[in-house]
Amino acid sequence: MGEEVTSKPRAPRGVQSIETGGAILMALAQAGGPLKLRDLAEALGMAAAQLHPYLVSFRNINMVEQTETGQYQLGPFALRLGLTRLRNQNxxxxxxxxxxxxxxxxxxxxxxxxxxxxxxxxxxxxxxxxxxxxxxxxxxxxxxxxxxxxxxxxxxxxxxxxxxxxxxxxxxxxxxxxxxxxxxxxxxxxxxxxxxxxxxxxxxxxxxxxxxxxxxxxxxxxxxxxxxxxxxxxxxxxxxxxxxxxxxxxxxxxxxxxxxxxxxxxx
The missing domain is CATH 3.30.450.40 (GAF domain)
Known part of the structure; x- marks a missing residue:
């Protein structure tokens, strides 16, 4: 009889686009100020054309906003999420x-x-x-x-x-x-x-x-x-x-x- 092969449990499969979106939000949070599209794309190692649709979706839900000069920063919904987290922390x-x-x-x-x-x-x-x-x-x-x-x-x-x-x-x-x-x-x-x-x-x-x-x-x-x-x-x-x-x-x-x-x- 052959040896029994024990397979390792598979890691739960996530949603790649959400994880990419999380990386974008993290980059904006760490920037400490508004970023131009090309600078954000460079920080993430993404093409600007690939990044832009994410930013459009985030703008639609107020997670990201654009300044008067067209730069991107975290929006009001991101603030609400952060405040909710802080209120629950002790x-x-x-x-x-x-x-x-x-x-x-x-x-x-x-x-x-x-x-x-x-x-x-x-x-x-x-x-x-x-x-x-x-x-x-x-x-x-x-x-x-x-x-x-x-x-x-x-x-x-x-x-x-x-x-x-x-x-x-x-x-x-x-x-x-x-x-x-x-x-x-x-x-x-x-x-x-x-x-x-x-x-x-x-x-x-x-x-x-x-x-x-x-x-x-x-x-x-x-x-x-x-x-x-x-x-x-x-x-x-x-x-x-x-x-x-x-x-x-x-x-x-x-x-x-x-x-x-x-x-x-x-x-």
Missing amino acids: AYRETIRRVPDLAEELGLMVAISVWGLHGPTIVYIEEAAARIHSNVAVGGTFMLTATATGKVFTAFLPRSTTDPLVQAELSGAQPPLYAIPAISEAAFRADVRDAGRLGYSITRDAPIPGVSAIAAPVFDHTGTIQLAVTIIGPTNYIDLSKDGATLSRLLVFTKALSSDLGHIEDA
Whole structure:
């Protein structure tokens, strides 16, 4: 008897013209402004004559409109679709739905923080199999000046919002939870600038010796930081390298979340 041949399930067949139309709309969305027919065709690798009928159909349903100079841009119906999507999105809900897979994949604790009255406030924690001994708990707060999460919020919130807490920590008016060395404001500001430029912050053995963290922001459609996602683990276990798997996976996670919330990077 011959060997049984197991056929792979076929992928569902789509409608090619709809997929092409989706690529056209995506190109218009990414353009950031009106495009001439020839420029849009060039961006898509299509002939202008092939592209034009799609644009006519999209104009008929107000998905695309033409400016007074004849250029093409997304139309009112595209706006309505976008607003409907945004109304149905919730940063916190979307994050906690996805975080368990991230924690399981990395084998590390993941904390979600939002900005509260007393600074970055922990609203959700997904524990890893290898638990760490720390005071990270729901309802707790992260220091601005000594944690990766605090530096991310300081980098992406207005200085007028964060400065009162920063100065309280630097002056000792806000006593730290841990016995940590004095923090230099110059070094802190340099870390904040790096966080703003790179889009993440890393702390090693701080503020708790033996525990390190990587934090990255999640933005909404206005470019406002909604929350921070922080990976926390034992220093001898967590990969803190800039080209390492932990940072790479975290940034893929936060950028996908931001994109789903309507954020356009570098817009």
